[in-house]
Amino acid sequence: MKNLLWSVEEMKRNDGRAPEELRKMEAKTGIIKRADGSAMFRIGETIAYAAVYGPRELHPKFMQNPEKGLLRCNYNMMAFSGSGDRVRPSANRRSREISMVIEKALEPVLDLTAYPNAVIDIFIELVQTDAGTRCAGICAAAMALADAGIPMKDLVSALSVGYLRNEIVVDINGEEDMNEGATDIAFACLPITGEISLLQVDGEIKKDVLLKALEKAKEAAKKIAEVQRKALKERYHDKHDA
Template sequence: MTYSKRTDGRKFEELRPIEAKAGVIPRADGSAWFKMGNTAAYAAVYGPRSLYPKFMQNPKVGIIRVNYSMMPFSSAGERVRPGPNRRSKEISMVIEKALASVVNLEEFPNSVVDVFIALPQTDAGTRCAGICAASIALADAGIPMKDMIAALSVGRVADKLLVDLNYDEDSHEDGVDIPVAIVQRSGHVALLQMDGLLTREQLKTLLGMAQEGVKKIFEEQKKALKNKYKAIEEENGE
């Protein structure tokens, strides 16, 4: 069967509707909510704070610790076992490395920034939504960072190339899903994972589509952060 139309009626290069909000968790130093279609992520940032056990401290740079977790009720009706598992540990690690590429870690030696990502609702692209939320939360926490970072999944279903896959497309029998994290100004790729088969040309096209797609996410991230401080800006404006 050919795949001529997307299950939710989107165009092939169209993203799901995005909602973003900064500062949703008052006790955290910075926090954010990011929703993309039916995938939603909370991120809370604490720190920089002192790091123990002491052997983990690095006198040259600070470290960033990410905890990714899907809530028990977040899936399609099947209970997700809470707590760390092989998959969530891997995802925490790749998000950590992606975020470390934009945060100025050398400004807080011997200390740690903790990022907690929780997903109340999932429909594919969770690590991407997690990165987008974490990026807003880090900025909201006043952490020095070179740039914003956002992520998006691209992929192939049958012979069609598309962006921002939902779960139906992600789990298609002849499908490839590639999460890509991109740094805003430089366009550098900070995360890229792939399984499945693609030709070289297809991958090139997909990366181009990802670069195009994240622009919209960056706009939403910026809007979310500026909305939180809108009152201050209006007070200072002419």
């Protein structure tokens, strides 16, 4: 049977990975010249681009807050990005909901009180998708904020963790995500401190299993952070060598 999620012989996943193995990752920064900061993050076949503009004065003025700035995210899944359905290019309710989730995941690393009456805009485009889209968007956005020179107390690293066939698996792919009865956990944290900034559980899972899944997610997030930091360091050296 071709669609088995696990190989009987090797007890591996449908793409050959071990339960705690991440898909191949790639990250770059400074890819959109007109933006104040930008980044690309790829994990498996999911590719996210992020561009940061600001901090800049918030308009209209009635939205300004003299005590703190605003972090505003716009998440968009491009048409024919590989999700299986044609995605409307215009904003929709799901995109707005995910945008708000990403804002909340990123806010803990920023001191928005340093930017009264201002806004930091983040635009995220998913150009290709195979599960873990919001998590890839968070990774790209965190790198873009750092590339923009905005002070951050840490990066934010994110991934999807699954619980299927009584096994915890990190970084689920599209086929695993569609598996009936699977539990999908969207997770983001500050890799240095381990502080969780996003936790969304879709499906049923026991508390003790969830706690084990979170520990595996934190370890995987450290590996993602290494890829993010490497890309930022390469960008820094390129700037100073130019």
